[in-house]
Amino acid sequence: MGQLDVVRGKAAIGQSGGPTAVINQSLVGVVEGLRMGLCASGHVTKVLGMRHGVRGLVKDDFVDLTDMHQDRLDALALTPSAGLGSTRDKPDAAYCERILEGCRRNDIRYYFYVGGNDSSDTCRIVSEMAQATGYDLRCFHVPKTVDNDLKENDHTPGFPSAARFVAMACMADFMDNISLPGIKINVVMGRHAGFLTAASALARRRDRAFDEAPSASTDGPQLIYCPEVPFDMDRFVADVDAIYRVKGRCHIVVSEGISDAQGKPIGATLIKNAQVDAHGNVQLSGSGALGDQLGDFLKEKLTPAGGKPPRVRADTFGYVQRCWPDSSVIDRIEARRSGRFAAQLALQGHRDGSVAIKRTGSGSAAWLGDKGEAYASEYARVELSAIAAKTRHMPPEFLHGHNNVSRRFVEYCLPLVGELPGFERL
Amino acid sequence: MGQLDVVRGKAAIGQSGGPTAVINQSLVGVVEGLRMGLCASGHVTKVLGMRHGVRGLVKDDFVDLTDMHQDRLDALALTPSAGLGSTRDKPDAAYCERILEGCRRNDIRYYFYVGGNDSSDTCRIVSEMAQATGYDLRCFHVPKTVDNDLKENDHTPGFPSAARFVAMACMADFMDNISLPGIKINVVMGRHAGFLTAASALARRRDRAFDEAPSASTDGPQLIYCPEVPFDMDRFVADVDAIYRVKGRCHIVVSEGISDAQGKPIGATLIKNAQVDAHGNVQLSGSGALGDQLGDFLKEKLTPAGGKPPRVRADTFGYVQRCWPDSSVIDRIEARRSGRFAAQLALQGHRDGSVAIKRTGSGSAAWLGDKGEAYASEYARVELSAIAAKTRHMPPEFLHGHNNVSRRFVEYCLPLVGELPGFERL
Numbered sequence: 061m062g063q064l065d066v067v068r069g070k071a072a073i074g075q076s077g078g079p080t081a082v083i084n085q086s087l088v089g090v091v092e093g094l095r096m097g098l099c100a101s102g103h104v105t106k107v108l109g110m111r112h113g114v115r116g117l118v119k120d121d122f123v124d125l126t127d128m129h130q131d132r133l134d135a136l137a138l139t140p141s142a143g144l145g146s147t148r149d150k151p152d153a154a155y156c157e158r159i160l161e162g163c164r165r166n167d168i169r170y171y172f173y174v175g176g177n178d179s180s181d182t183c184r185i186v187s188e189m190a191q192a193t194g195y196d197l198r199c200f201h202v203p204k205t206v207d208n209d210l211k212e213n214d215h216t217p218g219f220p221s222a223a224r225f226v227a228m229a230c231m232a233d234f235m236d237n238i239s240l241p242g243i244k245i246n247v248v249m250g251r252h253a254g255f256l257t258a259a260s261a262l263a264r265r266r267d268r269a270f271d272e273a274p275s276a277s278t279d280g281p282q283l284i285y286c287p288e289v290p291f292d293m294d295r296f297v298a299d300v301d302a303i304y305r306v307k308g309r310c311h312i313v314v315s316e317g318i319s320d321a322q323g324k325p326i327g328a329t330l331i332k333n334a335q336v337d338a339h340g341n342v343q344l345s346g347s348g349a350l351g352d353q354l355g356d357f358l359k360e361k362l363t364p365a366g367g368k369p370p371r372v373r374a375d376t377f378g379y380v381q382r383c384w385p386d387s388s389v390i391d392r393i394e395a396r397r398s399g400r401f402a403a404q405l406a407l408q409g410h411r412d413g414s415v416a417i418k419r420t421g422s423g424s425a426a427w428l429g430d431k432g433e434a435y436a437s438e439y440a441r442v443e444l445s446a447i448a449a450k451t452r453h454m455p456p457e458f459l460h461g462h463n464n465v466s467r468r469f470v471e472y473c474l475p476l477v478g479e480l481p482g483f484e485r486l
Numbered sequence: 487m488g489q490l491d492v493v494r495g496k497a498a499i500g501q502s503g504g505p506t507a508v509i510n511q512s513l514v515g516v517v518e519g520l521r522m523g524l525c526a527s528g529h530v531t532k533v534l535g536m537r538h539g540v541r542g543l544v545k546d547d548f549v550d551l552t553d554m555h556q557d558r559l560d561a562l563a564l565t566p567s568a569g570l571g572s573t574r575d576k577p578d579a580a581y582c583e584r585i586l587e588g589c590r591r592n593d594i595r596y597y598f599y600v601g602g603n604d605s606s607d608t609c610r611i612v613s614e615m616a617q618a619t620g621y622d623l624r625c626f627h628v629p630k631t632v633d634n635d636l637k638e639n640d641h642t643p644g645f646p647s648a649a650r651f652v653a654m655a656c657m658a659d660f661m662d663n664i665s666l667p668g669i670k671i672n673v674v675m676g677r678h679a680g681f682l683t684a685a686s687a688l689a690r691r692r693d694r695a696f697d698e699a700p701s702a703s704t705d706g707p708q709l710i711y712c713p714e715v716p717f718d719m720d721r722f723v724a725d726v727d728a729i730y731r732v733k734g735r736c737h738i739v740v741s742e743g744i745s746d747a748q749g750k751p752i753g754a755t756l757i758k759n760a761q762v763d764a765h766g767n768v769q770l771s772g773s774g775a776l777g778d779q780l781g782d783f784l785k786e787k788l789t790p791a792g793g794k795p796p797r798v799r800a801d802t803f804g805y806v807q808r809c810w811p812d813s814s815v816i817d818r819i820e821a822r823r824s825g826r827f828a829a830q831l832a833l834q835g836h837r838d839g840s841v842a843i844k845r846t847g848s849g850s851a852a853w854l855g856d857k858g859e860a861y862a863s864e865y866a867r868v869e870l871s872a873i874a875a876k877t878r879h880m881p882p883e884f885l886h887g888h889n890n891v892s893r894r895f896v897e898y899c900l901p902l903v904g905e906l907p908g909f910e911r912l
Contacts, residue, residue, distance in 0.1 A: 078666075079666075138909075139661060139907075140662070141658065142665040144912060145665055146666050148666065231811070232507075232809035232811050233806060235505070236566070239501075239567045239568040239572040240505075346798075346801065347774060347778050348775065348777060348800070348801075349774065355772075372772075373773070375772065376802065379659055380801065380803070383659060384655070384658055386812060481565075481811045484561035484562040484564075486535065486562065
């Protein structure tokens with residue numbers, strides 16, 4: 061796509077989908093990027109925040125961010141969740157038409173949307189509609205998702221912070237688990253992509269068992285089940301039994317999205333009266349049902365004849381995974397810069413695009429000591445259609461067997477989450 | 487009780503009950519206290535850690551801590567959970583006899599037990615048996631519990647860190663809740679005492695509504711239900727409805743131990759096939775059942791005739807509450823000093839006792855700015871029988887109405903948790 065002249069008008073920014081710990085960094089990054097360039101040049105006449113994403117745009121419900129003090133922006137950037145409010149609306153063609161009308165009505169010429177692959181798709185449709193009707197509108201997507209499931213990206217803002225929470229929680233919970241006997245199941249977010257579940261492997265401080273089958277001596281979580289690998293209930297029981305028999309305990313992490321060989325979510329199989337949302341999906345987050353049902357299943361299968369059932373506990377990490385305030389430092393920086401980069405794309409005269417993070421330094425230094433390469437990343441413009449409505453999964457080389465991750469995954473993930481506490485064991 | 491001569495022999499230290507983020511601080515504090523005094527003087531010949539509390543003592547399963555490097559002790563102190571392993575055993579008279587035999591067999595003359603009111607009771611029984619049989623054994627209890635339910639204490643080591651987690655999680659989760667519409671329920675630990683549930687009130691950053699009924703404009707959590715107040719399902723629905731009707735959302739915190747007017751746990755009422763433990767208690771932790779059932783109940787009651795049910799989500803904070811590694815600074819210090827103080831009691835020739843934390847400076851400075859009084863605390867010896875097998879509840883002046891806490895509670899709790907992040911809202 062060739063570059064255009066810079067157009068004069070207002071900019072509108074919205075946030076969409078599940079919030080993260082750093083989505084406000086991206087919002088602030090866009091505002092800063094516009095101030096550096098387009099506001100200074102007079103091309104952007106106002107910077108409007110859409111309340112609850114496209115809902116605010118079609119209802120003219122805006123927050124004026126044009127002159128907001130940088131101190132407030134800095135504080136906002138450190139605040140988890142969507143400061144402007146978010147929305148789960150997935151606009152169809154008619155809704156996109158209303159979005160475009162909202163832009164026309166308010167003389168909005170720059171449209172920025174921070175979100176996942178659905179948000180990118182909305183950007184793409186609105187951009188195409190604008191072009192088709194001859195309205196000069198520049199549409200940019202800024203990536204966000206704790207699921208880490210956007211194509212073209214090495215990783216996605218929001219994921220490193222959520223991964224940090226999962227790793228920290230599993231580290232501490234494993235120490236808790238070895239204090240007392242019993243089986244512990246932790247359920248982690250991620251309906252289709254297992255990155256966040258896999259991040260639990262960073263909790264292993266001593267016996268890491270990467271690139272091999274986990275054993276009773278592996279540090280917790282000993283068993284890691286991602287949605288990319290079909291989940292078999294009998295194999296699950298056998299896995300747990302093998303560790304529980306040796307140690308009297310077992311530490312397990314499962315993705316909320318684990319599914320059987322036919323692709324049917326285990327949650328839907330196990331949970332009686334499962335709730336189904338507007339898109340026909342079984343409700344996975346905001347419920348402890350999957351963990352509880354897996355726990356009941358283990359109790360039933362692992363109770364010796366005439367004996368007592370094992371002690372099984374299940375925790376579902378829930379929304380705190382995506383909004384815990386102690387975000388990853390790299391995530392904060394990258395989320396902010398992603399927003400600024402989107403504004404830069406506008407300044408450079410692009411009609412549309414999405415921002416993708418590319419890793420340029422592996423970060424193996426964190427893993428290998430000072431001999432390795434420091435972590436580094438840069439930002440690239442990619443076509444909206446390359447991201448829109450597509451899902452990235454854990455590549456096979458990040459998995460090991462059906463219940464473990466590979467060393468390559470750990471090398472990939474460790475630099476993103478930042479320093480983790482070092483625990484001492486007796 | 488008059489003071490005795492210092493006796494010569496080994497010291498044994500154990501940890502009991504649910505682990506906390508700072509229970510290892512207390513363990514290390516005892517070791518340090520013994521090193522400062524009794525080891526130096528030659529009275530304590532060895533410092534033994536009991537593996538899994540009294541279980542290790544009766545089986546001669548010890549870790550020798552006598553010469554452990556201070557660097558390792560420091561790292562251990564910062565590690566959440568019980569480094570020695572814990573136990574849920576509640577010794578009866580016969581078990582206590584075996585404990586005493588274990589002490590005799592190993593020439594243990596100093597017995598330290600870090601735990602809650604049950605651990606204090608074990609200390610008391612063992613101490614009385616030792617005296618009755620003429621074996622010179624000094625028994626000391628070091629307080630620990632996230633529930634904050636020990637008598638004689640202003641607060642208990644472990645509580646401030648768990649309260650910090652609950653406050654941080656609720657702050658972030660409320661921001662998440664206002665990003666999207668819907669009702670959110672968070673379930674917090676505490677079977678009989680509501681301190682930890684009440685700590686969620688620290689999450690309110692702007693509209694705090696202390697000493698008044700919460701309203702739709704109150705910051706989340708808007709509704710707080712402690713086990714000290716009988717929980718009425720119809721009143722609960724009315725409370726939620728009043729806020730949900732105005733805002734399209736509602737942010738709720740309930741204790742896992744909420745009970746009806748007859749004292750029957752709501753969990754036991756709502757949950758079909760509820761699991762009952764060895765003590766006849768319904769399993770509350772390690773399950774999302776209570777939150778899920780409350781959510782289903784709200785959905786049913788708040789669905790308009792012919793309309794769609796509200797979006798309701800429930801998270802149960804789970805074990806991460808008690809083991810999250812970012813502990814409160816004051817908690818770390820006090821847990822450590824409690825352990826040292828117990829060792830000092832031994833050095834001073836006490837036969838037995840428990841350590842109690844007394845507040846000597848209100849800490850209102852944190853609340854009122856620099857005009858207030860700085861937080862300060864000191865340690866006192868109290869009789870084991872004053873703590874043993876007794877439960878402290880939220881005093882009435884810490885509660886407001888049936889679904890809120892008082893300003894006095896916040897003044898009490900805020901200095902303990904340490905600095906909380908300041909969030910920015912648009």
